[in-house]
Amino acid sequence: MTIVVAYKYAANPQDASVGSDGRIDWSRAKETVSEYDPVAIQVGRQLADAAGSELVGITVGTTAANSSLARKGALSRGLDRAVIVADDAVRDWAPTRVGSVLAALVERIGDAAIVLTGDASVDEGAQVMPTVIAGYLGWPCFLEVISVAQTADGWELVQAHEGGTRTIALAGAAVVSVTTDATEARTPGMKDILAAGKKPAEEVALADLDAAEVDLTVTAHSRPATKAREHQVFSGDDAPAQLVAALRSVGVL
Amino acid sequence: MTNTWIVAVSPQISALIDTGRALGGTVTAVVAGTDPSRFLGVDRVIAIAAPEGVPAEALAPSVASAVAAQAGDVVLVANRPSERVLAGAVAAKLGAPILTGAKVIGKETAEISRYGGVTQQTISLAQPVVLVVDGGTAPSGNAAASETVQAEPYAATVTSTDASSVAQVNLSAAKRIVAVGRGFKSEADLQLAKDLAAAIGADLACSRPIAEGSGWLARDRYIGVSGQHVAPDVYIALGISGQLQHTVGMTDSRVVVAVNSDEHAPIFAGSDYGIVGDIYTVVPAITAAVK
Numbered sequence: 250m251t252i253v254v255a256y257k258y259a260a261n262p263q264d265a266s267v268g269s270d271g272r273i274d275w276s277r278a279k280e281t282v283s284e285y286d287p288v289a290i291q292v293g294r295q296l297a298d299a300a301g302s303e304l305v306g307i308t309v310g311t312t313a314a315n316s317s318l319a320r321k322g323a324l325s326r327g328l329d330r331a332v333i334v335a336d337d338a339v340r341d342w343a344p345t346r347v348g349s350v351l352a353a354l355v356e357r358i359g360d361a362a363i364v365l366t367g368d369a370s371v372d373e374g375a376q377v378m379p380t381v382i383a384g385y386l387g388w389p390c391f392l393e394v395i396s397v398a399q400t401a402d403g404w405e406l407v408q409a410h411e412g413g414t415r416t417i418a419l420a421g422a423a424v425v426s427v428t429t430d431a432t433e434a435r436t437p438g439m440k441d442i443l444a445a446g447k448k449p450a451e452e453v454a455l456a457d458l459d460a461a462e463v464d465l466t467v468t469a470h471s472r473p474a475t476k477a478r479e480h481q482v483f484s485g486d487d488a489p490a491q492l493v494a495a496l497r498s499v500g501v502l
Numbered sequence: 503m504t505n506t507w508i509v510a511v512s513p514q515i516s517a518l519i520d521t522g523r524a525l526g527g528t529v530t531a532v533v534a535g536t537d538p539s540r541f542l543g544v545d546r547v548i549a550i551a552a553p554e555g556v557p558a559e560a561l562a563p564s565v566a567s568a569v570a571a572q573a574g575d576v577v578l579v580a581n582r583p584s585e586r587v588l589a590g591a592v593a594a595k596l597g598a599p600i601l602t603g604a605k606v607i608g609k610e611t612a613e614i615s616r617y618g619g620v621t622q623q624t625i626s627l628a629q630p631v632v633l634v635v636d637g638g639t640a641p642s643g644n645a646a647a648s649e650t651v652q653a654e655p656y657a658a659t660v661t662s663t664d665a666s667s668v669a670q671v672n673l674s675a676a677k678r679i680v681a682v683g684r685g686f687k688s689e690a691d692l693q694l695a696k697d698l699a700a701a702i703g704a705d706l707a708c709s710r711p712i713a714e715g716s717g718w719l720a721r722d723r724y725i726g727v728s729g730q731h732v733a734p735d736v737y738i739a740l741g742i743s744g745q746l747q748h749t750v751g752m753t754d755s756r757v758v759v760a761v762n763s764d765e766h767a768p769i770f771a772g773s774d775y776g777i778v779g780d781i782y783t784v785v786p787a788i789t790a791a792v793k
């Protein structure tokens with residue numbers, strides 16, 4: 250049995266620049282293991298330790314995803330090994346197509362009992378990738394999961410649901426996205442980073458995997474119009490009074 | 503003719519129906535595991551029936567089989583966790599893109615806000631596309647002809663439910679919002695923001711770490727890409743840095759106010775009025791000035 254975590258090596262759009270034509274220049278934005286993915290890796294570590302099984306990370310990204318820095322970044326978080334697809338062709342792929350390749354990696358591993366993901370990736374933030382992976386695998390998928398425990402025939406999940414929680418018992422394998430606070434992600438220390446350099450990371454060529462054909466045609470890019478703002482900063486002791494007066498004068502108080 | 507397929511668990515889908523009507527074709531709702539009679543105002547309902555206690559997510563394969571979208575059709579799904587799972591299953595089955603952040607959905611193209619809203623892409627709808635968007639409220643209109651399909655669910659059951667003790671809030675209609683961020687050092691300190699909110703008749707909201715992680719406010723009160731999208735008359739951000747994952751949820755506010763001790767905090771770039779200062783002294787002073 251293997252515990253699998255799907256992670257993404259991605260940059261924060263906050264650090265990217267956008268041209269007047271709407272095209273994004275990512276060159277100054279530094280890629281890292283996406284902000285919430287270490288939480289999923291840590292949940293996976295706990296499950297793998299409890300079951301005495303292996304924890305394998307999978308990722309599909311551009312060539313940057315297989316740089317030494319990227320591999321260490323992921324492996325130092327607690328993975329036993331990583332299986333990586335790193336090909337610049339995927340940059341403009343529809344998320345559905347990327348999901349089909351992640352599913353193909355899970356099938357390649359063969360005995361995965363669960364695929365964990367973080368809440369959302371820092372660049373897309375769409376919270377859909379686990380659902381697509383599950384669609385291709387033909388496995389059930391649950392999002393916003395607070396805790397995961399293995400049972401005799403599958404998993405017990407506690408899920409945030411309509412303001413409260415609910416507990417789900419399921420038989421067999423599943424794709425599970427964990428909440429940002431499902432556990433505390435560990436910050437890797439020097440020892441973890443050194444150890445990561447010795448852990449196996451296997452690169453799989455895109456050509457060796459069955460990627461779904463997904464047609465996403467982008468016909469135009471544009472930079473969204475940002476609302477003009479007043480940018481008025483009040484200072485001094487009577488700043489609060491000035492603020493209240495301004496809000497009254499524009500009629501919002 | 504663009505036909506619309508709506509995949510739903512909850513009947514809060516008025517916005518999806520409005521979009522489908524504007525597109526002009528047939529609007530079919532594929533309803534997973536709930537009473538189909540509440541899905542008013544569509545042309546046709548396909549109810550995926552499941553035994554009691556089966557979570558909607560477990561019906562994904564049956565839902566995906568029921569959505570017979572053709573080239574040119576769109577699939578609309580409300581952006582809620584159970585429904586996103588169904589959306590992903592439909593996208594995989596159809597080999598269709600799945601995208602969040604649609605701003606405009608037309609007959610031939612859609613405009614999609616991507617990467618936290620920093621760019622907008624126009625995409626072709628010549629092939630089926632699954633769009634995950636805000637669902638809206640409960641629909642009105644006539645009950646549609648409904649057919650029932652027995653689901654072949656995955657082996658999953660809800661074994662217990664712990665309902666929330668606090669009522670769910672919908673901030674999308676709020677006129678005034680006071681939002682708190684990590685500038686607050688403890689849960690008790692939120693009282694400063696609550697006092698201001700009470701003084702001006704505002705709803706309380708927050709950045710994500712205040713709801714998840716700290717757990718000081720309920721999850722349905724955080725604003726942003728993964729949370730609520732709001733457009734009040736006035737949005738007062740207290741001790742919030744203004745990362746775009748937050749601001750994308752409030753950028754349509756009419757007037758934005760920021761109080762932050764860091765004059766370089768990104769929140770000021772998107773604000774109308776600001777005070778560079780300590781929320782612990784500035785916020786009570788604003789409350790006093792209001793009174």
Ligand SMILES: Cc1cc2nc3c(=O)[nH]c(=O)nc-3n(C[C@H](O)[C@H](O)[C@H](O)COP(=O)(O)OP(=O)(O)OC[C@H]3O[C@@H](n4cnc5c(N)ncnc54)[C@H](O)[C@@H]3O)c2cc1C
Binds near residue numbers: 684728741751
């Ligand atoms: C995939 C993804 C999705 C996300 N989705 C969301 C989302 O939907 N919503 C969301 O909010 N975030 C989201 N985030 C997180 C987001 O990127 C930011 O980390 C978060 O919004 C920061 O919250 P904050 O502004 O409260 O905290 P911080 O960034 O820590 O900012 C605190 C601010 O308080 C100021 N401050 C400190 N002390 C004082 C004081 N005494 N007086 C005045 N000011 C003070 C500081 O100067 C600072 O600017 C997401 C992140 C990721 C990766």
